[in-house]
């Protein structure tokens with residue numbers, strides 16, 4: 001089950017998991033874009049369920065989990081990837097901006113974990129992969145609320161990894177640095193902003209969406225069974241600098 005699978009990093013993760021042999025339940029709000037991702041999964045020979053879902057609404061995420069179990073037969077891997085970013089100095093942000101980003105980015109991750117919990121705990125196995133951000137660890141002007149939601153994901157991942165270790169359910173996070181997706185397109189199309197943001201990255205480039213797939217496959221596989229509660233930074237060295 002992958003949220004935010006309609007484009008960007010979520011689509012790349014869904015395709016990588018399908019290529020590695022997983023049937024996929026694809027969630028986001030735009031049905032047409034999810035169908036395109038389903039088409040890519042079908043090309044890999046896997047079944048795909050298209051499940052329009054607003055991750056900020058618990059009832060919809062619960063329905064997504066039920067559909068996944070009913071239509072694919074089981075639930076082994078939960079990727080909580082949906083996210084939104086509004087960028088502005090805090091003084092210009094409104095309480096509505098705060099609620100909006102918190103509801104999708106952090107409550108969305110809670111909803112995915114909570115709705116999947118009975119299934120993963122009962123079967124005594126499972127993999128949860130939350131998508132955080134380098135900005136959950138590193139400060140950047142304009143990203144205070146976004147960074148707070150992503151820091152929350154890192155803390156949630158750590159605590160839930162410890163809580164569910166006894167159930168043989170591993171909970172880890174990927175913290176991407178800058179990647180070329182719709183979320184960042186506008187910023188990187190501006191040469192001055194591009195130059196400023198790339199300066200923070202020792203690799204001096206931004207990531208390609210397909211570079212996240214192998215790490216998601218690793219965290220979804222038994223190769224990572226002894227790893228839990230961790231956040232792995234995939235960021236060209238950004239967080240290490």
Ligand SMILES: NC(=O)c1ccc[n+]([C@@H]2O[C@H](COP(=O)([O-])OP(=O)(O)OC[C@H]3O[C@@H](n4cnc5c(N)ncnc54)[C@H](OP(=O)(O)O)[C@@H]3O)[C@@H](O)[C@H]2O)c1
Nearest residue numbers: 004006008009028029030054055082083133178179181183
């Ligand atoms: N790109 C980067 O540089 C970068 C860096 C660090 C972390 N991230 C994180 O990586 C994740 C994916 O981002 P991206 O770069 O792929 O961005 P993107 O291209 O804007 O994709 C965001 C995804 O989230 C979905 N989404 C948004 N609101 C939703 C909601 N209420 N319910 C369900 N799905 C929702 C979108 O689908 P619909 O609009 O169809 O609902 C879309 O599939 C996000 O969590 C983001 O914060 C990205």
